[in-house]
Amino acid sequence: MTSSSRIFHRQPGAAYPVAVSGDGPWLIDADGRRYLDACGGAAVSCLGHSDAMVRAAIRAQVDDLAYAHSAFFTTRPAEDLADHLITRAAARIPDNRLSRVYLVSGGSEAAEAALKLARQYFLEAGEPTRHRIIARRQSYHGNTLGALAVGGNQWRRAPFEPMLMPATHIAPCYPYRDRRDDETEEAYGQRVADDLDATIRTLGPETVAAFIAEPVVGATGGAVPAVPGYLRRIREICDRHGVLLILDEVMCGMGRTGHLFACAEDGVSPDILMIAKGLGAGYQPIGAMLCSDRIYDTIVTGSGFFQHGHTYLGHVTACAGALAVQRRIEADDLLANVRTQGAALRAALEAAFGDHPHVGDIRGRGLILGLELVADRATKAPFDPAVRLHARVKGEAMARGLMCYPMGGTIDGRQGDHIMLAPPFILGPEHIPEIVDRLAGALDAALEGATG
Ligand code: PMP
Numbered sequence: 001m002t003s004s005s006r007i008f009h010r011q012p013g014a015a016y017p018v019a020v021s022g023d024g025p026w027l028i029d030a031d032g033r034r035y036l037d038a039c040g041g042a043a044v045s046c047l048g049h050s051d052a053m054v055r056a057a058i059r060a061q062v063d064d065l066a067y068a069h070s071a072f073f074t075t076r077p078a079e080d081l082a083d084h085l086i087t088r089a090a091a092r093i094p095d096n097r098l099s100r101v102y103l104v105s106g107g108s109e110a111a112e113a114a115l116k117l118a119r120q121y122f123l124e125a126g127e128p129t130r131h132r133i134i135a136r137r138q139s140y141h142g143n144t145l146g147a148l149a150v151g152g153n154q155w156r157r158a159p160f161e162p163m164l165m166p167a168t169h170i171a172p173c174y175p176y177r178d179r180r181d182d183e184t185e186e187a188y189g190q191r192v193a194d195d196l197d198a199t200i201r202t203l204g205p206e207t208v209a210a211f212i213a214e215p216v217v218g219a220t221g222g223a224v225p226a227v228p229g230y231l232r233r234i235r236e237i238c239d240r241h242g243v244l245l246i247l248d249e250v251m252c253g254m255g256r257t258g259h260l261f262a263c264a265e266d267g268v269s270p271d272i273l274m275i276a277k278g279l280g281a282g283y284q285p286i287g288a289m290l291c292s293d294r295i296y297d298t299i300v301t302g303s304g305f306f307q308h309g310h311t312y313l314g315h316v317t318a319c320a321g322a323l324a325v326q327r328r329i330e331a332d333d334l335l336a337n338v339r340t341q342g343a344a345l346r347a348a349l350e351a352a353f354g355d356h357p358h359v360g361d362i363r364g365r366g367l368i369l370g371l372e373l374v375a376d377r378a379t380k381a382p383f384d385p386a387v388r389l390h391a392r393v394k395g396e397a398m399a400r401g402l403m404c405y406p407m408g409g410t411i412d413g414r415q416g417d418h419i420m421l422a423p424p425f426i427l428g429p430e431h432i433p434e435i436v437d438r439l440a441g442a443l444d445a446a447l448e449g450a451t452g
Helices: 052-064 076-092 107-124 145-150 154-163 185-203 230-241 262-266 293-301 316-331 334-353 389-399 431-451
Strands: 019-023 026-029 034-037 098-104 132-136 168-170 208-213 244-249 272-275 287-292 359-365 368-373 405-407 417-421
Touching: 034 431, 052 316, 076 098, 076 287, 076 316, 098 107, 098 293, 107 145, 107 208, 107 244, 107 272, 107 287, 107 293, 132 145, 132 185, 145 154, 168 185, 185 208, 185 230, 208 230, 230 244, 230 262, 244 262, 287 293, 316 334, 334 359, 334 368, 334 431, 368 389, 389 405, 389 417, 389 431, 417 431
Parallel strands: 132 168, 132 208, 208 244, 244 272
Antiparallel strands: 019 026, 026 034, 098 287, 272 287, 359 368, 368 417, 405 417
């Protein structure tokens, strides 16, 4: 589809293929061309594109009832989905605090709800001066104004800066760039976590409501997991100062790391958890915010209700779709496959790109893997942003029938080019060489165009 389209496309005027159908991990366009979806769009499509059980569940729900407003009704699928999430959180997250669920339509809505909930909690808890949010410079929490205000992606923030509420940004956990040679990973993690402690003390703990972070940084960093011990230290610091910990697992949650909740692997429970993408796997637009009884009870025994709400809260068809997605993942033990194929894909990437002169880092967890592209491996110097290398790789990959997620943008004033892979949990060993070979071809062609 070209510039005659009336849609506000991401890149107006670009020639987008017209997607018409799906076949497992493949998307198919109107000309019959097949694209291997190695990034789930943006880490969304964790069951691929044609799951029969999920499609049947959605069809059956629409036949019964497509929508009921949450101010009038609750529904069985919404209740069952909330039960599903909370029983799993209780079973899998060490010292789990999550016991209530607020169902929204996507990740940015989950962020808005989380930020407002944190604020309202402190009002009702008798600590009205707590309103500040601390986040990290390497982060993305969504594109609505509140989510953008706490996010650290400078490129996305820049045009809207005057409209954004104040937020304080601290050091990310980005070992490839920031770990000193004489530091262990653990020591590095403690050092950058302690930036939170210092920042809370500077701002005054009595003014700070929450700290928000992604356990694995996605859209602003190309799959950067926190180093071991980092989040545990963050948890301790938040508790020491009475600050709520919000973890954003919109991208890395719901099994993407090989564990239903990424924070479980870090041994940490947040007070508020945001999830979205993998929850409905793209079959339905849905997200959620989970929170602790302490937060919920304080609000319910206080003013009585969370002062928030959208038209599509707990959308019944979305909930039915998400429930089917989550049941399918469990029935087929797909998280075991995420761990196995994740390790295999990572090994294949390391074999193919480990010595590549322009691949500086290969990282990630489970099936959220990233490559950081550099002009010079020794100095880690990035490419000239004007080259838009990440976008060139995406274009060359699409030309080879491969979807991979490119990212540019600045972190601490540094330009980065990252490629993220987040294939569906149904990935088979046969797909791995196809991904790696096509990516290698795309990278070579993009570099030739960029440098030659
Ligand atoms: N948080 C994170 C970590 C994300 O990756 C995203 C989406 N890329 C969002 C929030 C926003 O989600 P949505 O695009 O569904 O609003």
